[in-house]
Amino acid sequence: MKAVCWMGKENMEVHTVADPKIMNPHDAIIKIARSAICGSDLHLYDGYIPTMESGDIVGHEFMGIVEETGSAVTNLKRGDRVVVPFTISCGNCFFCKRQFFSACDNSNPNAHIMEEAYGSSGSALYGYSHMMGGYAGGQAQYARVPFANVGPLKIENDLPDEKLLFLSDIFPTGYMAAENANIQPGDTVAVWGCGPVGLFTIASAYMLGAARVIAIDRVPERLRLAEKQFGVTTLDYSEDDMNVLSALRDFSGGNGPDSCIDAVGLEAHANTVAGIYDKVKQALMLQTDRPTVLRQAIQAVRKAGTVSIPGVYGGVLDKVNFGAAFGKGITMKMGQTHMQKYMRPLLHRVEQGEIDPSFLITHRVRIDEVPGMYKTFRDKQDECVKVVIDPWAA
Amino acid sequence: MSDSALSISPAYLHAMLSGLTLQHGTPNVLAHSVATINCPAGELYAQWKKLDAIPLWQERVASVKPLTDRTSHWVMKESEKKTVEWDAEITADEPGKRISWRSTSGDVNQAGEVRFEPAPGGRGTIVILAQAFDLPGGKAANAAAGILARSPRQTVVENLRHFKQWTESGEIPTIQGQPSGPRGVTGRAKEFALGETNPTPPGSQRSA
Numbered sequence: 001m002k003a004v005c006w007m008g009k010e011n012m013e014v015h016t017v018a019d020p021k022i023m024n025p026h027d028a029i030i031k032i033a034r035s036a037i038c039g040s041d042l043h044l045y046d047g048y049i050p051t052m053e054s055g056d057i058v059g060h061e062f063m064g065i066v067e068e069t070g071s072a073v074t075n076l077k078r079g080d081r082v083v084v085p086f087t088i089s090c091g092n093c094f095f096c097k098r099q100f101f102s103a104c105d106n107s108n109p110n111a112h113i114m115e116e117a118y119g120s121s122g123s124a125l126y127g128y129s130h131m132m133g134g135y136a137g138g139q140a141q142y143a144r145v146p147f148a149n150v151g152p153l154k155i156e157n158d159l160p161d162e163k164l165l166f167l168s169d170i171f172p173t174g175y176m177a178a179e180n181a182n183i184q185p186g187d188t189v190a191v192w193g194c195g196p197v198g199l200f201t202i203a204s205a206y207m208l209g210a211a212r213v214i215a216i217d218r219v220p221e222r223l224r225l226a227e228k229q230f231g232v233t234t235l236d237y238s239e240d241d242m243n244v245l246s247a248l249r250d251f252s253g254g255n256g257p258d259s260c261i262d263a264v265g266l267e268a269h270a271n272t273v274a275g276i277y278d279k280v281k282q283a284l285m286l287q288t289d290r291p292t293v294l295r296q297a298i299q300a301v302r303k304a305g306t307v308s309i310p311g312v313y314g315g316v317l318d319k320v321n322f323g324a325a326f327g328k329g330i331t332m333k334m335g336q337t338h339m340q341k342y343m344r345p346l347l348h349r350v351e352q353g354e355i356d357p358s359f360l361i362t363h364r365v366r367i368d369e370v371p372g373m374y375k376t377f378r379d380k381q382d383e384c385v386k387v388v389i390d391p392w393a394a
Numbered sequence: 395m396s397d398s399a400l401s402i403s404p405a406y407l408h409a410m411l412s413g414l415t416l417q418h419g420t421p422n423v424l425a426h427s428v429a430t431i432n433c434p435a436g437e438l439y440a441q442w443k444k445l446d447a448i449p450l451w452q453e454r455v456a457s458v459k460p461l462t463d464r465t466s467h468w469v470m471k472e473s474e475k476k477t478v479e480w481d482a483e484i485t486a487d488e489p490g491k492r493i494s495w496r497s498t499s500g501d502v503n504q505a506g507e508v509r510f511e512p513a514p515g516g517r518g519t520i521v522i523l524a525q526a527f528d529l530p531g532g533k534a535a536n537a538a539a540g541i542l543a544r545s546p547r548q549t550v551v552e553n554l555r556h557f558k559q560w561t562e563s564g565e566i567p568t569i570q571g572q573p574s575g576p577r578g579v580t581g582r583a584k585e586f587a588l589g590e591t592n593p594t595p596p597g598s599q600r601s602a
Contacts, residue, residue: 005575015575023572024565024597051588054581055574072564090563094432094517106563111555112548113588124567130588134569144572147563 002391003057003140004370009047012371017057020136020144025072028148030084034161035138035389036061037370037377038086038169039195040265040312044128045374048266048289049314051113051130059139059389060086060126061168063161066152073148082152083347084145085339086169088124088135091150102336107147108133122336139370141391153343157351162358162388164350166200171357172342174200174263177310178208180333181259185209190248190257190300192293194222194234196386197310198263199360202230205261207354214251216244218269221383229359237270248300256302265311268292281318291317298325309334360386366393400511402428402522414505414526417498421505421526425547427554432518433561435510436490441561442508443493451560451595452553465498478502503528523554548589556595566597 001020007013020029038061043049063083066076076082088107089096095103104123108114111121113131124146127137136143145151155164174197183189189210191201194217205213215226218238226232233251237244249256266289269275278290297307298321307330325332349355362385365373373387411424431438441447445458445466456469456477464484472478480500486507487493496505506525513520527546559566570593577585585591 001573003573003575007575007578008580013575017575018573020573021571023568023570026563026565051584053574053577053584055577056581057574088567090559092432092563094430097432106559107567109567109569109594110588110590112552130584130590133567134590136569136572136574146567 001141002367003136004059004367005054006044006052006056006058007054010045010375012045012058012374014368014371015055017140020142022068022070023144024146025070026147026149027070028066028073028076028145028152029068030062030064030082030138030143030145030152031067032062032064032138032141032143032391033081034063034165035059035140035391036165036168037139037373037387037389039197039377040128042374042378043265043267043312043314045378046267049129050117051110051132051134053130053134056127056129056134057136057140058127059137060128061165061170062126062138062143063155063165063168064143066148067142069148075149076152076154081155083155083164083167083343084126084138084143084152085167085172085343086125086128087151087336087339088126088133088146089150089340090147091340096150099338099341101150101338101340103338110134125336139367139389139391141367150340153347155347159350160358162361163356164347165388166196166357167343167347167350169337169339170196171200171346171355172339173197173310173337174202175204175207175342175346176337177201177261177263177308178204178210180306180310181205181261181308182306182331182333183208183210183259186211187258188212188214188252188255189259189261190214190216190252190297191232191261191263192216192268192297193263193311194219194226195263196360198222198261199226199229199385200357201261201263201310202226202232203355205259206230207349210259212251214248214257219380222380222385225360225385244296245300252302256300256305258302259306259308260297260301262293262297262307262309262311264293265309266290266313266315268294268311278318289313289315289317291320295319295321298322298330301328301330303328304330306331306333308332310337361388363387365389367391400514400520402520407522407524410507410509410522410524411526414494414507414524415496416503416505416526416528417496419503419528421528423527423529423546424524425527425550426522426524427551428520428522429554429558430513430518430520431558431562435512435519438519438521438557438561439490439493439510442557449595450597451556451566453549453556453592453595455595468500521554521557523550525550552592556597560595560597564598566595568594568597570594 124133
């Protein structure tokens with residue numbers, strides 16, 4: 001089959017590789033109908049995620065048709081149409097039983113690496129470094145899906161793939177970010193980042209009763225899309241006279257937003273001295289992550305408010321204003337999405353027509369075009385917001 | 395906390411580890427691991443005692459054959475080229491609670507004990523595994539092997555992890571044999587350094 005492989009920093013290549021096989025009793029093989037590039041894949045592309053190995057098949061947003069099932073798979077059969085969550089969860093451990101699916105104890109074959117780095121290991125992910133399990137990903141024509149009784153969401157409607165694909169990650173991720181933000185009716189919510197996760201976070205914040213949402217970014221077409229799609233107020237932080245903190249205070253009637261959501265993560269950009277400081281330290285490997293947005297979110301949020309973090313962080317952060325977090329008594333919630341908890345209810349919202357998740361797709365490509373699209377997406381060229389892949393298109 | 399509540403304190407573990415006696419000599423490496431498994435103690439005890447199932451979840455164990463009620467013969471593939479064999483005996487056995495063992499002859503000199511304690515709040519069973527080894531090279535060899543992610547100490551951790559995965563989820567997760575693009579020299583070096591070249595035990599239905 002054809003697969004997109006990480007071959008080193010800023011080097012993705014399409015290779016012809018062996019087809020995946022059933023290796024464990026709960027495995028299924030999925031013939032992939034649609035896949036996507038996630039913003040978090042750009043952290044791999046840019047070389048910020050450790051324990052990638054050259055040859056790794058990447059991609060964790062995919063859906064398709066069940067091709068084959070292992071001997072212990074009971075709720076899927078050949079021909080079923082499924083969306084696959086990006087997290088791999090056993091369904092039987094303490095964490096899965098409490099719906100903390102991304103904290104699964106039993107899916108990561110390389111748990112010892114993450115134990116050393118983080119103290120304990122979370123669930124494995126597809127195509128996202130060997131610390132996270134090293135499983136081959138879904139920017140390919142087929143994928144092996146472990147624990148298939150627990151992961152894949154069976155689709156029993158006729159909706160097109162493009163309306164369902166984002167149940168694999170970014171819609172649930174945006175929704176959990178909004179849920180983690182503890183939004184109450186009447187609340188004002190600030191969202192940093194109008195990329196795909198930020199856009200779904202905005203949509204979800206309204207679903208959960210936010211009165212007002214303000215979105216912060218610097219990419220004109222993304223700000224326009226957020227405004228057009230959801231009617232949010234937007235702040236372009238790159239404008240000369242823009243002071244984001246003061247604008248947020250004014251917008252929220254002087255209190256600061258009730259909830260601040262960092263949908264950017266470890267590769268934040270900034271126009272400030274602190275931003276340059278972070279870039280230099282990251283380049284010298286003195287810190288791994290650039291927490292510009294996190295600092296701003298902590299500074300902006302109202303007293304006793306909530307900071308929610310769907311943006312990915314990987315390592316050690318420098319100069320985080322923890323005093324402000326303590327001084328205001330804020331709550332912070334974060335982490336990989338507990339996918340299986342959200343996929344079915346969000347599928348229901350799509351089926352009811354509450355949201356058409358395909359609104360953000362800007363590029364539809366063949367698998368051979370994917371390596372080039374990483375650069376286009378990373379550099380926000382060609383007004384790129386979301387890339388969808390048809391791995392079988394010639 | 396009531397007096398009867400289990401407390402796996404440093405003193406508790408020290409006592410458990412110092413209780414391990416080799417048939418001859420003194421151990422130079424002591425290792426332990428603790429895991430909570432979402433299964434009843436009796437079931438886990440029974441699984442641990444199934445000799446023919448041990449190669450399904452213990453790293454590199456090729457076969458375990460019973461000799462008598464309390465003794466068995468073990469064959470382990472230390473590498474593609476090197477096989478080690480030994481006899482072992484059970485030194486204590488409390489059904490549903492605890493098993494202790496030690497090697498009696500052959501290529502290894504080791505002892506071990508596993509305890510199954512009910513976890514508070516109906517969270518299954520806390521499994522405590524302690525092992526003592528008399529290794530040629532001792533602590534230094536243990537540390538050197540640790541660089542390759544499989545010191546005897548780490549093997550104890552991985553064996554209990556695999557036991558948990560096998561009993562709790564019905565299989566042991568693996569990526570060995572999955573497709574990839576060309577690994578190249580750096581990719582293969584990383585695989586080795588991260589311990590991924592250690593064969594994953596087959597788990598329930600991947601019998602060899």
